[in-house]
Amino acid sequence: MPFSRHRLVVLTLLLLFALRCREAEGTAHDPTDREAEDALVQYLRIDTSNPPGNETAGAEFLKQLLQKDGIPSQLVGSDPKRQSLYARLSSGTNEKALLLLHHIDVVPVVANEWTKPAFGGLRAGGYLWGRGALDVKSLGIAELMAFVNLKRRGLKLKRDVIYLAVADEELGGRHGAGELLATQPELFANVGYVLNEGGANETVVDAVTQWGIEVQQKVPLWLRATASGPAGHAAGVPSDGGAAAKLVRALAKIDQLETPYRLTPSVQAFFRAAGAAKRDDRSELLRTLVDPIDAKRVDAILPPGYRVLLRDTIAITHLEAGRSVNSVPAKAVAEIDVRLLPESDPNAMLERIRAAAGKDVQIEVLLQGEPVPESPRDNELYRLLEKRMHDAYAVPVVPFVTAGTSDSRWFRKQGIVAYGISPFKVNYYDAGTPHGADERIRARFFSEGVHLMRSIVADFAAQQP
Numbered sequence: 078m079p080f081s082r083h084r085l086v087v088l089t090l091l092l093l094f095a096l097r098c099r100e101a102e103g104t105a106h107d108p109t110d111r112e113a114e115d116a117l118v119q120y121l122r123i124d125t126s127n128p129p130g131n132e133t134a135g136a137e138f139l140k141q142l143l144q145k146d147g148i149p150s151q152l153v154g155s156d157p158k159r160q161s162l163y164a165r166l167s168s169g170t171n172e173k174a175l176l177l178l179h180h181i182d183v184v185p186v187v188a189n190e191w192t193k194p195a196f197g198g199l200r201a202g203g204y205l206w207g208r209g210a211l212d213v214k215s216l217g218i219a220e221l222m223a224f225v226n227l228k229r230r231g232l233k234l235k236r237d238v239i240y241l242a243v244a245d246e247e248l249g250g251r252h253g254a255g256e257l258l259a260t261q262p263e264l265f266a267n268v269g270y271v272l273n274e275g276g277a278n279e280t281v282v283d284a285v286t287q288w289g290i291e292v293q294q295k296v297p298l299w300l301r302a303t304a305s306g307p308a309g310h311a312a313g314v315p316s317d318g319g320a321a322a323k324l325v326r327a328l329a330k331i332d333q334l335e336t337p338y339r340l341t342p343s344v345q346a347f348f349r350a351a352g353a354a355k356r357d358d359r360s361e362l363l364r365t366l367v368d369p370i371d372a373k374r375v376d377a378i379l380p381p382g383y384r385v386l387l388r389d390t391i392a393i394t395h396l397e398a399g400r401s402v403n404s405v406p407a408k409a410v411a412e413i414d415v416r417l418l419p420e421s422d423p424n425a426m427l428e429r430i431r432a433a434a435g436k437d438v439q440i441e442v443l444l445q446g447e448p449v450p451e452s453p454r455d456n457e458l459y460r461l462l463e464k465r466m467h468d469a470y471a472v473p474v475v476p477f478v479t480a481g482t483s484d485s486r487w488f489r490k491q492g493i494v495a496y497g498i499s500p501f502k503v504n505y506y507d508a509g510t511p512h513g514a515d516e517r518i519r520a521r522f523f524s525e526g527v528h529l530m531r532s533i534v535a536d537f538a539a540q541q542p
């Protein structure tokens with residue numbers, strides 16, 4: 078009868094649909110997905126705000142995760158409260174080792190700006206919430222899952238693989254990667270490649286439009302400006318205005334320093350590749366940009382994220398002076414975050430800033446990064462990353478230059494190839510949350526990134542059957 082035939086068709090369709098769903102679930106419900114998610118959630122609950130860091134708690138957590146798979150690891154570093162974690166899977170070969178790097182510390186939070194607890198490790202609305210969800214505990218867990226996968230599957234390694242979780246990246250890495258490379262070089266014997274944070278991808282809704290493998294970064298120069306003078310009642314203000322006024326005048330001059338646009342070779346390579354991948358009004362400009370730069374055109378077309386790669390930047394980030402409206406403070410302090418193109422001379426910039434500040438304001442260097450050469454791209458790891466990222470999302474992969482900084486620079490300085498990658502898709506509306514409020518990662522994007530990381534590491538480190 079037509080009716081039962083109709084029911085049969087409906088039933089068949091439902092059955093097919095159910096089978097389809099089960100297939101889809103088959104990939105979505107890989108048992109390690111839950112394991113990775115649980116690990117990230119627990120990691121997010123450990124407060125490793127730097128300062129002070131307290132990275133040892135994070136290092137111990139990761140250590141016990143590795144222990145479950147019978148992988149020995151060691152806490153390393155000179156400060157008992159600020160330990161890093163190191164584990165190595167040996168291959169018995171002399172091939173250049175791969176080091177999987179991430180930092181345990183996170184930037185502090187302003188708790189009342191968050192709508193969810195910053196260290197609650199909450200799962201809500203398809204997201205995993207917490208400081209470090211994007212920067213960069215998610216990468217740490219993805220690397221850990223890729224690392225233990227090698228052991229679990231008993232894969233024969235063609236090169237050693239090292240898992241390293243470090244302290245202190247957010248404040249420059251001197252007490253983490255910098256210290257370890259300087260004082261325990263044996264940990265890094267035969268390391269040829271590092272995979273670290275710092276990559277970028279552009280995600281529109283659910284689709285990636287471009288992946289960036291970070292090969293070069295700007296150079297940080299962090300400064301503190303201090304003005305002093307007699308303290309006293311504000312009604313009897315000194316003729317020069319006192320410490321706060323002196324500082325404000327100096328900062329105004331520093332803020333007016335000009336840092337013209339110029340094009341460096343790494344940025345040109347990035348822009349050309351990014352321009353070729355785009356289909357909008359930025360495309361032609363990115364592809365054809367040459368020195369001398371048409372500043373008006375750049376200002377009109379390129380968003381700030383691209384423009385900062387064309388010049389040194391000076392940001393006044395922290396101010397401190399006085400406690401009450403009617404007292405002149407004895408001291409006023411400002412901190413200034415300068416980011417230099419790798420070809421710029423840090424000492425020349427320092428001299429310009431000192432000259433602008435004048436003799437009444439002392440300029441002290443808090444951090445001075447050294448320019449390091451970009452990581453080359455003519456090797457098997459870059460080709461593999463390019464291929465895997467392209468295959469995963471069928472989009473262009475470009476050599477990316479970041480305006481930020483990361484621990485990759487410590488390794489590049491030693492001639493070790495280091496790439497910044499972000500295996501996770503990140504929507505633009507989530508992309509602003511690292512270092513801000515409500516940092517979060519979409520649970521599905523996290524799982525996909527864990528899978529991608531696992532296949533990259535297995536491909537690069539394990540012998541093919």
Ligand SMILES: [Zn+2]
Nearest residue numbers: 180212213274
């Ligand atoms: Zn980071």
